[in-house]
Amino acid sequence: MKLAVLAGDGIGKEVTREAVNVLERVSNLFDIDVRIEQFEIGAEAIKANGSPLPERTLEGCLESDAVLLGAVGSPEFDDLLPEDRPEIGLLNLRKHLGGFANLRPAKSHPSLVNSSPLRPEIFEGTDLLIVRELLGGIYFGEPRGFSEDRRRAFNTLTYSAFEIERVARIAFDIARDRKKKLTSVDKANVLESSRLWRETVNNVAAEYPDVELEHLFVDACAMHLVTDPNRFDVILTGNLFGDILSDEAAVLTGSLGMLASATIGGKVDLYEPVHGSAPDIAGKNQANPLGAIECAAMCLAQTANKRQASEAIQTGVQKVLSEGYRTVDLITNADDVKVTTEEMGELVGRYATESANFTHAHRAV
Numbered sequence: 416m417k418l419a420v421l422a423g424d425g426i427g428k429e430v431t432r433e434a435v436n437v438l439e440r441v442s443n444l445f446d447i448d449v450r451i452e453q454f455e456i457g458a459e460a461i462k463a464n465g466s467p468l469p470e471r472t473l474e475g476c477l478e479s480d481a482v483l484l485g486a487v488g489s490p491e492f493d494d495l496l497p498e499d500r501p502e503i504g505l506l507n508l509r510k511h512l513g514g515f516a517n518l519r520p521a522k523s524h525p526s527l528v529n530s531s532p533l534r535p536e537i538f539e540g541t542d543l544l545i546v547r548e549l550l551g552g553i554y555f556g557e558p559r560g561f562s563e564d565r566r567r568a569f570n571t572l573t574y575s576a577f578e579i580e581r582v583a584r585i586a587f588d589i590a591r592d593r594k595k596k597l598t599s600v601d602k603a604n605v606l607e608s609s610r611l612w613r614e615t616v617n618n619v620a621a622e623y624p625d626v627e628l629e630h631l632f633v634d635a636c637a638m639h640l641v642t643d644p645n646r647f648d649v650i651l652t653g654n655l656f657g658d659i660l661s662d663e664a665a666v667l668t669g670s671l672g673m674l675a676s677a678t679i680g681g682k683v684d685l686y687e688p689v690h691g692s693a694p695d696i697a698g699k700n701q702a703n704p705l706g707a708i709e710c711a712a713m714c715l716a717q718t719a720n721k722r723q724a725s726e727a728i729q730t731g732v733q734k735v736l737s738e739g740y741r742t743v744d745l746i747t748n749a750d751d752v753k754v755t756t757e758e759m760g761e762l763v764g765r766y767a768t769e770s771a772n773f774t775h776a777h778r779a780v
């Protein structure tokens with residue numbers, strides 16, 4: 416597997432370093448040939464090359480099987496227009512890679528129930544996955560811009576039936592392999608694009624009679640996520656609603672730093688933690704690398720089709736948490752053992768390889 420690593424801005428460097436270390440240790444153990452190359456993106460790339468997505472980066476990504484991205488965004492560029500900001504590098508990269516289905520799983524870890532802002536009895540057992548449409552909607556709709564006097568600004572929320580169908584099929588397929596429940600989220604009481612979304616999802620549902628489908632308005636979904644997250648299995652939604660709901664779902668698990676995402680359906684798969692560049696803690700060896708490490712696990716399962724190696728990483732993460740190791744964002748009580756970004760990565764790598772060795776040894780017997 417050829418993997419392009421784009422560490423990007425802020426804590427992106429620290430968390431991807433740990434993810435790559437864990438990935439290399441586990442791949443070595445399982446004899447998986449992973450070739451890693453690093454490229455620049457975002458604010459870093461603007462400073463070095465004048466572009467948030469240099470040509471070399473894009474070419475390197477298009478020649479790879481998968482891309483692992485850290486984070487993009489920096490307050491230095493806050494005053495710039497969207498088209499000049501670091502974020503446009505990521506949006507253009509997504510467009511070129513072509514993946515339109517962004518999978519964001521949020522799961523309750525038994526040893527982290529006290530880190531959730533929700534009461535344990537409400538959050539315990541939650542296991543949901545958001546399928547966010549990633550290449551359409553208001554993020555990319557035209558026309559967009561400012562009026563000449565800059566007293567007005569506009570964006571376009573547009574979806575075609577084709578764009579809705581293809582992401583809906585992915586969501587239904589995933590629901591079929593899980594608890595067979597799909598919640599489609601829209602704002603069909605107000606928006607035409609949402610009416611089409613709902614009709615199209617209903618049409619696709621005819622191909623999946625075994626999957627239970629419900630529709631929710633996005634405001635109601637935001638509420639149910641905090642009152643009864645256990646009611647969800649797979650949530651399907653558009654680009655902007657998915658962006659918002661996934662931060663909400665992420666933080667329920669204990670910290671925004673915990674969540675990974677995989678973007679599929681295009682030429683090259685893209686893996687990104689859901690958290691941002693967190694400039695306030697960048698360079699302090701404090702960031703939670705587990706979201707990025709979970710990306711490495713998703714990449715092994717999805718792109719490389721190496722389930723055992725992927726599970727070894729997940730076992731490593733579980734073990735680290737159940738032993739009480741916490742980066743600062745996860746600390747809730749006096750027994751927690753505070754660790755740095757690097758220590759967390761090292762521990763996951765160690766436990767992941769130990770668990771794999773143990774499984775191997777048992778198989779041999």
Ligand code: IPM
Nearest residue numbers: 487488502505506658689691
């Ligand atoms: C995310 C991020 C991005 C998005 C930004 C950095 C462009 O918030 O992946 O959720 O809005 O898609």
Ligand code: MN
Nearest residue numbers: 658659662689
């Ligand atoms: Mn976001």
